[in-house]
Amino acid sequence: MKRAKTVMIQGTASSVGKSLIVAALCRIFRDEGLSVAPFKSQNMALNSYVTPDGSEIGRAQAVQAEAAGIEPCIEMNPILLKPEPAMCSQVVLLGKPIGSMHWSEYCAMMPSLRETVRSCLETLRANHDIVVIEGAGSPAEINLRGTDIVNMHVAEAADAPVILIGDIDKGGVFAQLVGTMELLEPDDRTRVVGFLINKFRGEAALLKGGLDFLQARYGIPVLGVIPWISRLRIADEDSVPLQSPGRRSPSTSELYVAVVKLPFISNYDDFLALQHEPGLQLRFIDDVADLEGADLVILPGTKSTVSDLAWMRREGFAREILARANRGGLILGICGGCQMLGETIEDPHAIESSETVARGLGLLPLRTRFETEKTTARATARPVARWFTDEEFAPEITGYEIHMGTVTLTRSALPAFTIISRNGDATLQPDGAVSSAGNAVGTMLHGIFENASIRSALLAELSRRRGLAAPSGGSAIAGRNTEYDRLAATVRTSIDMDALRKIIGL
Numbered sequence: 001m002k003r004a005k006t007v008m009i010q011g012t013a014s015s016v017g018k019s020l021i022v023a024a025l026c027r028i029f030r031d032e033g034l035s036v037a038p039f040k041s042q043n044m045a046l047n048s049y050v051t052p053d054g055s056e057i058g059r060a061q062a063v064q065a066e067a068a069g070i071e072p073c074i075e076m077n078p079i080l081l082k083p084e085p086a087m088c089s090q091v092v093l094l095g096k097p098i099g100s101m102h103w104s105e106y107c108a109m110m111p112s113l114r115e116t117v118r119s120c121l122e123t124l125r126a127n128h129d130i131v132v133i134e135g136a137g138s139p140a141e142i143n144l145r146g147t148d149i150v151n152m153h154v155a156e157a158a159d160a161p162v163i164l165i166g167d168i169d170k171g172g173v174f175a176q177l178v179g180t181m182e183l184l185e186p187d188d189r190t191r192v193v194g195f196l197i198n199k200f201r202g203e204a205a206l207l208k209g210g211l212d213f214l215q216a217r218y219g220i221p222v223l224g225v226i227p228w229i230s231r232l233r234i235a236d237e238d239s240v241p242l243q244s245p246g247r248r249s250p251s252t253s254e255l256y257v258a259v260v261k262l263p264f265i266s267n268y269d270d271f272l273a274l275q276h277e278p279g280l281q282l283r284f285i286d287d288v289a290d291l292e293g294a295d296l297v298i299l300p301g302t303k304s305t306v307s308d309l310a311w312m313r314r315e316g317f318a319r320e321i322l323a324r325a326n327r328g329g330l331i332l333g334i335c336g337g338c339q340m341l342g343e344t345i346e347d348p349h350a351i352e353s354s355e356t357v358a359r360g361l362g363l364l365p366l367r368t369r370f371e372t373e374k375t376t377a378r379a380t381a382r383p384v385a386r387w388f389t390d391e392e393f394a395p396e397i398t399g400y401e402i403h404m405g406t407v408t409l410t411r412s413a414l415p416a417f418t419i420i421s422r423n424g425d426a427t428l429q430p431d432g433a434v435s436s437a438g439n440a441v442g443t444m445l446h447g448i449f450e451n452a453s454i455r456s457a458l459l460a461e462l463s464r465r466r467g468l469a470a471p472s473g474g475s476a477i478a479g480r481n482t483e484y485d486r487l488a489a490t491v492r493t494s495i496d497m498d499a500l501r502k503i504i505g506l
Contacts, residue, residue, distance in 0.1 A: 004037075004125040006160035007504045010135035010151055010192075012176035016167035017198040019060040020234060021226070022134045024491035026068035027484045029130055034506075037124045038064035040134040041117040042079040042150040044089070046266035046303050047235065050400040054423045055095025056080060056376045059269060060134070063235050067484045075120040079113060079149075081106075083264065085307045085353075094120075097374050107147050117149055118157050125158075130504065133160055140183035152188040161193040161503050169199035169228065174210045181218060193503050194223040196495065201228045224495025233276050233483045235269035254281055255462050258294040260317055261286040262308040262336075266301040267402070267446050270334060274449045276477045277459060288316040295462045296330045297321060299337025301446060305368070305405070306353045309340050309360070318361060325363050330465070331440040332387075333364075338432050338442030339405055342366030351404050363440040364433045365413045368405040377401045378424075381417040385434045385441045387461050388416070388454050395453050396420065399445035407444060409433060416443040450480075 007025070011018045022038055029036040043058035049072065051057060057077040065072040080092035088100045091109075094116070124131050139151035139162075155162050164180060166173040177195055184192070195214055197207065204225045211222045259271055261284040268284065275282040283290065291297060299321075302308045312318045325331055333341040342360040344367050347353060351370040360366075378400050383389040388397075401422075415430035432443035448454050455477075460470040 002126055004128045005130045005504050005506060006125070006133060006158040007130070007500075008133040008135060008155045008158065008160040008162045009165060010139050010155075010162050011165045011167075012138055012140075012173075012180045013167070013170075014137050016165050016170075016176075017226075018134050018136075018165060019064070020232070020487060021165060021196065021198065021491065022060075022132050023064045023067040023234060023484065024487045025132045026064050027488035028492050028497070029132070030067070030069045031488065034129040035070075035127075036068045036130045036132060037070065037128045038068065038076055038134065039121055039124055039131050039154075040077050040136070040150070041121070041154050042081065042113075042136060043077050044081040044083065044136070046082055046264065047269055048080060048082070048092075048267065048402055050376045050378050050402060051095065052378065052423070053095075054376050054378070056092050056097075056374070056402060057095060059235050059267070064132070064134075066480065067488075075123045078116050078120040082266070082303050085264070085304050090303070095376075110147055110149060113149055114153070117154065121154070121158055130506070131158070133158060135162075138180060139188065140180040142183055145185070152184075152191065155188075155191050160191075162191045163194045163196055163223065163500075163503075164192050165196045165198050167199050168197050168225075169201065173197055174213065177214060178217070192218075192220065194221050194499070196223055197225045199228045200225050221496070221499060223499055224491075226491055226494045229487060229490055231276060232487060233272055233477065233480065234487060235272055253468070254279055255295045255459070255466065255468070256280075256293055257282045257296045257298065257462075258291055259284045259298045259300055260312070260337075262300065262302045263311055264302045264304040264308055266303045266336070268300060270300060270446050270449060271298070272449075273477060274455060274458075277455060280459065286315070288320050291317075291320050291324065294329075295466055296332060296458075297324065299331070299333040299340055301334055301402075302336035304352055305336040305339050306345055306347065306355050306358045308336065309345070309358060312340070322361060322363070325435075325437075325440055328437065328439050330387075330462075331363060333432075333440075333442040334448075335401075335403055335444055335446060338364070338366070338444055339368040339403075339407060341440060341442045342368055342407070342433075343410055344368065345405070346370065363435055364442050365410045366407050366433055366442065367410050368407050370405045374404050375401050375406075377422040379419050379431075379445060380421040381419045381431060381445060383417055383454065383457070384414060384430075385416045386438065387441060388448070388457050390457055390460065397448060397451040397454055399447040399451075401444055402446065403444060407432070416441050417445060417448075419445075 047059035049062035061077040074095040081089040416432035
């Protein structure tokens with residue numbers, strides 16, 4: 001019986017680069033002719049994705065699967081925790097939500113979840129040559145060791161060698177690595193067989209004293225020092241708050257798109273491709289003053305629509321967005337943001353909150369009703385809204401839906417898109433709406449800006465309204481495959497691949 005080799009990437013903390021290193025290794029081993037799959041037993045993230053069968057998993061594992069050249073599946077991420085207000089999380093188990101839980105409730109499920117994790121891991125091992133496993137946070141979180149189902153427990157279940165990553169860009173990387181090792185239980189420490197130092201911006205030779213210290217102290221090698229990779233267009237985890245550069249002075253030659261950084265923003269990677277377009281500044285903002293001068297304001301997806309809508313009213317965003325719309329300014333809502341732009345949000349089953357009916361911003365003739373079943377679908381659609389088409393040619397685009405709310409029109413209106421298939425099944429349904437004035441648009445589709453035709457059409461429309469020349473040749477950014485290759489090439493040349501292959505047993 002086939003049983004894949006395994007290797008596990010753990011880190012000294014969240015956001016040290018575990019997800020991207022796993023993606024890089026998936027691409028490297030794929031290029032070597034191996035069948036490779038990613039695995040992360042438990043993900044806590046508001047970025048998620050839809051598998052071909054309509055199940056929901058963490059976005060990072062979908063990215064890693066794409067790097068590996070395979071379709072994502074629920075076995076790659078059997079447990080997804082999506083934070084909600086009141087210190088709760090929606091628990092998505094094997095691709096489907098099973099409820100909103102406090103930590104104590106979730107911990108009570110741990111014994112059964114351990115078996116689920118083991119079963120999914122074994123399924124992947126039976127179908128691939130190598131499984132690259134990602135940990136979460138730090139394995140040295142000693143307060144959580146007893147309930148661990150994502151770090152050393154998984155390493156033990158997979159009998160996987162562990163590579164420990166530290167982030168030098170944060171400073172104190174040697175303290176990170178040594179502190180983590182010292183806090184590990186002896187049996188766990190013996191599983192760590194190598195170190196990686198990530199996000200280095202200098203000359204690697206300067207680190208020699210520290211690298212020698214690590215090897216002398218623990219008898220295991222530093223496998224490599226990976227440099228900082230600038231402007232990498234690959235979705236990463238969202239466990240750390242979004243950071244934006246300070247606002248530059250308004251430019252007469254550059255477009256400015258403001259994305260409202262809602263407290264429970266989800267799938268913020270919707271804007272990663274747009275963020276990389278030259279001539280466009282995209283910022284995630286939580287200060288209403290940063291709406292000034294925006295060519296487009298976007299209300300993104302959210303895990304908690306009603307709660308985040310109330311936040312927008314408290315912080316003054318709702319008032320300013322309505323005033324902007326009355327002046328003809330452009331507003332786009334995606335998923336939860338689309339629901340906010342509608343007239344009412346009904347929650348009779350208390351799916352999101354105790355508020356049965358909430359008043360929306362009223363810019364679109366839409367009514368949202370939260371249901372007990374979540375919609376998770378891959379979709380093919382045609383753009384209808386002028387922003388997304390050049391009017392002469394409207395190519396099909398792809399996206400995906402992840403939402404609890406059913407959105408319906410309250411009166412006749414132009415849709416943003418016409419959906420022509422869901423999860424491979426043909427259909428013909430309107431998506432979202434366009435306001436009567438044409439300056440507010442809402443869609444329930446995530447991932448629309450991964451389509452070059454959508455980006456090109458939007459850039460042309462924003463440029464036209466500003467009086468700028470539209471970018472020649474449309475979108476100027478490379479596809480994701482080019483980015484996976486760039487990431488893999490950097491990692492491949494920065495670490496001792498022969499030593500890593502020997503560790504894995506390849």
